[in-house]
Amino acid sequence: MMPAAVPPELAEWFAGRGWRVRRHQAEMLTAADRGRHALLVADTGAGKTLAGFLPTLAAFCPSRAGEAPLPEGLHTLYVSPLKALAHDVQRNLLTPVEEMGLPIRIETRSGDTPSDRKARQRSRPPNVLLTTPESLSLLLSYPEAPTLFAGLKRVVIDEIHAFATGKRGDLLTLALSRLQALSPDLQRAGLSATLADPDAFRGWLAPWGEIDTVELVEGEAGAEPxxxxxxxxxxxxxxxxxxxxxxxxxxxxxxxxxxxxxxxxxxxxxxxxxxxxxxxxxxxxxxxxxxxxxxxxxxxxxxxxxxxxxxxxxxxxxxxxxxxxxxxxxxxxxxxxxxxxxxxxxxxxxxxxxxxxxxxxxxxxxxxxxxxxxxxxxxxxxxxGQRDGEPFRPGGLDVLAQHVMAVACAGPFREDALLSEVRSSLAYAWVDEQTFARVFDFVATGGYALRSYDRFRRIVREKDGTWRLAHPEHAARHRLNAGIIVDSEMLDVRFRNGRSLGKVEEGFGASLKPGDTFRFAGMDLEVEALRELELVVRAARRSATIPSYMGQRMPISTHLADRVRAMLFDRAGWSRFPDDVREWLEVQDWRSHMPAPGRLLVESFPHQGRAYTTYYTFEGWPANQSLGMLVTRRMEDRGLGPLGFVATDYALVVYGIKPVEDPAALLSPDILTHEFIDWVQQSYLLRRAFREVAVISGLVERQQPGKRKSGRQVTFSTDLIYDVLRKYEPDHLLIEAAWADARARMTDVARVADVLDRAAQEVDHVRLERISPLSVPALSMIGRESLPSGSADDDLLVEAESLASLAMRVDPVEAPEGD
Structure with missing residues (x-):
């Protein structure tokens, strides 16, 4: 495309700093001048944020406006995944605005913004508002939203890769659809340095079916890291x-x-x-x-x-x-x-x-x-220059329910018009009238099993077909509780003088008593008192344990896992590795096999009176953890006496009383249609998933005016409702949403299925006399996998060295026996 003319005010500002307008920055301006959406993929340091804002800055340049008045009201929304990033962008954006003397007011809006400023922003908005998906959704829930956003010209979404594929992305795409309905000429711009599949993100950024309206702008190449x-x-x-x-x-x-x-x-x-x-x-x-x-x-x-x-x-x-x-x-x-x-x-x-x-x-x-x-x-x-990333999946029904409630808080609306809006996004294009009606029934009544309780009646339908809030107080309750991030419940950590240090998880805090010590924020602390939602502490003089957190463990990406598998099989490439790593792989290759692409290596060996089986899946910890649960259940059914398992990103080790003679039989595909469903329903996983979707959908409130529920109270409420629904309405909308979360996020069932696919093609089953070198890292974790990383490292090293000396010993007469 021919680059647009950069206004002289901007050109002079760039020149004054010894910079030039880079090609991709000019192309973002050109796309905006053509009325197109745009996705910019450029390396860090390429001036992405400035490129995203260049059309906004240009719109306020007097040379472009000519005789026309400069824009008034809210012109540009900037959405980022982090509050800190919005504040950083505000600082960086103020520099060119002030130095060029442009009449642009720039403000941030997040959960940390004072309430009086939030109210003023709704009545007298800045020209540029920097916010997060959650704060934008809340802003759309006010009656002023149609007026506030009617003149919006541009939305800039930074670090789009960080949240587009998750529930925060679901919330944002619904907000974009709403904004587009309020301001039909709105332009969308996405920014990222790390996209493996830019076309997939173009589809997410565009209104559904209009991917061609999104220009892909690729940045100038930078210096190689x-x-x-x-x-x-x-x-x-x-x-x-x-x-x-x-x-x-x-x-x-x-x-x-x-x-x-x-x-x-x-x-x-x-x-x-x-x-x-x-x-x-x-x-x-x-x-x-x-x-x-x-x-x-x-x-x-x-x-x-x-x-x-x-x-x-x-x-x-x-x-x-x-x-x-x-x-x-x-x-x-x-x-x-x-x-x-x-x-x-x-x-x-x-x-x-x-x-x-x-x-x-x-x-x-x-x-x-x-x-x-x-x-x-x-x-x-x-x-x-290879990238990886999470795939897109259908939008969550719990997020959709929250969005419906936000729209109701803004004022009466028609169901068919909102369905049209919702389906204009990639994440929710799949939603049909029947599914949408189920969402409305849930928001209006809580569902069949809960409809007799008034507190679940949040919206009602008028005779003319429009929907409105059942009572004005529901708007305030929605704004108190809306959000997507459902962390484990936390306790505030404070000194006696009130100074806050941060938060620890409620489960950890509840295990402490006065006099106990723990390490947090780089300090050793002693507990003075445990109140309802806070720990009162003072400085301690002795070292202490570190809080463990239930944060989700990041699994190795499929892309990196495939690379590691290929490296293990490429024996000629081992010469690039340090001597000890190369020796480790060479002894493994001599005593057993190496994992081969497209095949599943399984090793069986005795150790200290137990029968061990190692499955080298390379599918990440969540998938291996799920597979361990399923395989041990099958072993139990077959009388093999499983005693336990340990999962890493690379392998699953299962141990029991009797050896596994036929691992392929334990990995038949029907494990996902029988044992998987039974296991998830009987485990805590579905309850945990239900707790999250119940909070996100608004069914269970974490906060009431002047009071916040503890994690135990939220868990009790959600467990009670879960049991009712499982008994009386097992096809409830939120049970379905919880199942979707359990499959996709908590169990990583898609990657479990990949293991089963490989097992169906070929299993390399190797029977050994003793532990193999490749299984040492996982085997040394047994009995220590529940300890926090770091605290158990010294014990792990001792155990691993002991196992390694056994695994690396080479006996001349030894040879592997394989299927």
Whole structure:
């Protein structure tokens, strides 16, 4: 496409900074001038955010407006997955606006925004509003919404890959459909640095069936990242464990050698653990901070400010800083443990330098040998420019119910008009009239089994066919409880003077009593009192345990798993690996088999009087955990006496009294139609999924005016309703929604099905005299898998070395026996 003319005000501003308008930035302006939606895929540091806002800035340039008045009211919405990112973008956007003297008011809106400012934004909105999907949905629930959004010209969705495929994406796509109905000429723009399938995201961004209206804009190529893997200087790579504490001395040296180092971990527990280990080794008292989602807003803002001002030499963090936050002085990113996906790794690497023409520098620190292989695979994927990501799935019915309630809060509406809106999005194009009627029946009555209870009657139908709220108070209750993120219930951690440190999960907090100690926010704390929803603490003088969190474990991506499998089978490529890793694989190859693409390797061997079977699936921890549950149930039915199992991202180890002679029989496809349904219904999984969809749909309220329910109260309420529905209305809308969550997210049943598909084609069953080298990392986890990562690492290393000495011993007469 021919690039649009950049207004002279913008051109001069770029030139004054020694910059040029990049091709992709000009193409975003051109797409907007043509009235097109646009999806920009560009490397970190390519000026994506500025590109997304360029049409907005241009619209306010006097040279473009000519004699016409400049735009008034709300012109552009910016939607990001993180509140911190919205605040960062506000700071960065104010610079060109102020320096060019453009009459643009820019504000943020999130859960942290004061209520008086929120009210003023509805009556006198800024020109640009920076917000999140949840806050946008709430804004649409006010009666002022049709007037507020009638003149909206543009929606910019940043980091679109981070939430489009999940329930937050469902909520946002419904909001986009609503906005398009209120402002038909609205233009949509999506921004991302890491998309494996841009066309799929074009389909999500576009109104349903109008993918051709979305221009794909590809950014100029940037400098290739410099990604290396940190290896032990003298010792071998550990056999097991995830914390990689062996690297702490070398990490301290890296921190000393760089201006600012960002150290990513995959869990909040590991962030606390690694921070403490670094601090213990920090003899030079370098300023090192910690940042994760459970810390208080004040603590996070304080650390963010220190980073922005260059006062920290290192910051240990989690996914809370994955996205977009621009701190220009970071010159090294460290990934502790396995990266889990090439796109996630690229996103994290992009936090270093944050400039297109300079390479980002990253260091991967594997915790064990499988993690080394995963790090190596990720390093190659980044070098080759390969991406991975989650697939799109049908939109959730619980989210749709929440959206229907939001629309009702804004004012009376017609069912057929709303259905048309809803079906204009990719996520909900599948919804037919019958399904939509079920959603309405649920919002209006709670469903057949609950319709006799007045508190579930939230909307009513008038004689003219329009729907409205059953009572005005439902609007306030909806706005108090609406949202998509349903974390485990948390307790506030506070000093006696009221200063908040953040939150720990209720299950952990409830296990403490006065005098107990725990480590949080980098401090050792002693419990003084446990109140209803808070822990009162003081500084402790002795070391303590670290809270464990129930956060969802990130599985290895299918793309990286395939790469690791291919590396294991490529014997010629082993020469690239360290000596100890190469020896590990060579002994495995000699004593047993290597996992082959398209086939499933299964090993059986005796150990300490038990019969062990290892399934090398490479399908991620959730899928292997589900498979373990199903396989042990079948073993029980066949009299094999299963005693337990342990799952990792790479393998499933099952152990019992009698050996498994025919693993293929345990993996027949009908396991998903019989045992799977029975297991999910009898386990906690469906109850947990139901609790989440009940909260999201508004059936169960977490908060009432002036009071918030505890996690136990919410669980009690949802369990009670769940039991009623299972007995009297098993096909209830929310039971269906809970099943969808249980299949897709909690059990990863699609990847379990992939294992069964491979097993149906070919199972390489190898019978061994003793444990194999490849099974050592998983086998060493038995009895320790329920402990938090890090706390058990020392025990794991001792156990793994003992198993490894047995597995790596080579007997000349030994040979594997395979099917």
């Amino acid at each position: 410099e990604v290396s893997i940190l290896l032990p200087q003298e010792e071998r790579i550990p056999w097991s464990g995830h914390a990689a504490t062996w690297a702490i001395p070398q990490l301290i040296e890296q921190v000393k050698a760089h201006r600012t180092t960002l150290i990513f971990t995959n869990t909040r527990f590991l962030a606390e653990y690694i921070f403490q280990e670094l601090w213990n080794a920090n003899e030079d008292n370098l300023p090192i901070g910690i940042h994760h989602g459970s810390l208080s807003k004040e603590a996070r803002r304080k650390v963010e400010g220190a980073m922005a001002e260059g006062r920290l030499r290192a910051l240990v963090c989690t996914a809370s800083l994955d996205l977009g936050v621009d701190w220009g002085d970071i010159d090294l990113v460290v990934q502790m443990g396995a990266p889990k996906g090439s796109s996630r790794l690229l996103q994290r690497i992009g936090r270093a330098n944050h400039r297109l023409d300079q390479p980002s520098k990253a260091l991967l620190v594997p915790g064990n040998r499988f993690e080394f292989l995963e790090a190596f695979a990720a390093q190659e994927a980044v070098h080759e």
